[in-house]
Amino acid sequence: MSTWDRFVDTFFNARVMAKYLPDILSGVVVTIELAVLIVASGLLAGLALALVRALAIRPLNWLIIFIVDLFRSLPPLVIIVLIYFGLPAAGLSPSGFVSTWIALGLVLMAFAEEIFWAGITSIPRGQWEAARSTGLGFGQTLLNVVLPQALRLTIPPLTNRTIAITKGTALGTVVAVTEILGQASSAVSNSYNPSPLMMGSAAYVVLFLPVVVAARWIETKFAWKR
Template identity: 60%
Template structure:
């Protein structure tokens, strides 16, 4: 038991590496927020463009969405970070992680927003247009408010799942929680920093997961 405490809850090690884990925590939060903002923004934009039903554009959107849904995020990050430099495009690990996860979230959220837009009945469009609203006004005041309501629970769950992928940034040397924890572990020869890192992730994500569960019961899809 003492041995276990010494390994996983070593107070000395905890105190020594606490600041590093806090730095990682801040960076993970920042990266996660950036991914959620750009990912959802881009996803909504693509879904809106898709609702204009330009055939060629829609085919391109569907292909791009499929590709980013099919490829593992880690593979995309590694492609951006290790492969693109050969084409003269270099980016930092942070940019590669942010861009990859944003594109993945955009792909998933485009599908969800689009499903929400389709779920709003045709009669609603027709009624709105016949009262003299323009296409943009119909979207903004009639369709989107209903669509977004339907899509909130799946969007939140997907956003959480993808934001957790910020830990993948450790593979391309982003100084987020996991990197800080593994570095500290190898310096100290003690796995306590991993415990700290795990706690940091729980502090960050547990409230969001519980919030997501609450939203799910609150805004459940009415079947």
């Protein structure tokens, strides 16, 4: 057998790949479920925090800033491990899936709040004053005048951050979530062959590369006005 054949037989073994393809595919489904949950809950919670912060209630804002700082400083893997191994001691036993969801959701919430808040504060005061002088209330001004302009500015930084955090679903494998990397790793140890890992890697590229390319396009389309 030539070196090339041996390489292909080791890393792209057709028999092993066929055997573990269903496992990898079920991992893809779990990764997508996890990613959708994280993105939806993280962005919503971040937006909610930014809107509360706009009310400018001092003690509440300090709390929000602290929470945001906390989840920006802690490594996501540490938060996942903390929830998964720590909460059972408090009588709660979230699954690996739920732990990863909560942890990455909180991280995305923190970053999203910062970005949404930056967007809101970047809208000139005059916009607020003009809107209020036409008779709109505080809430109406925020929702109908400020937010639509602010959101446009937040889209490029938000997409980048969201992709970076969503890729973190792979961290779930540390707390036994059966997503792509988890499935691939156990298939490697069962088959003693790295082909499932190559399949898993390909699955990540297929899932995330279109998102990254789309983000690049969005970035140029919604770029910050200079």
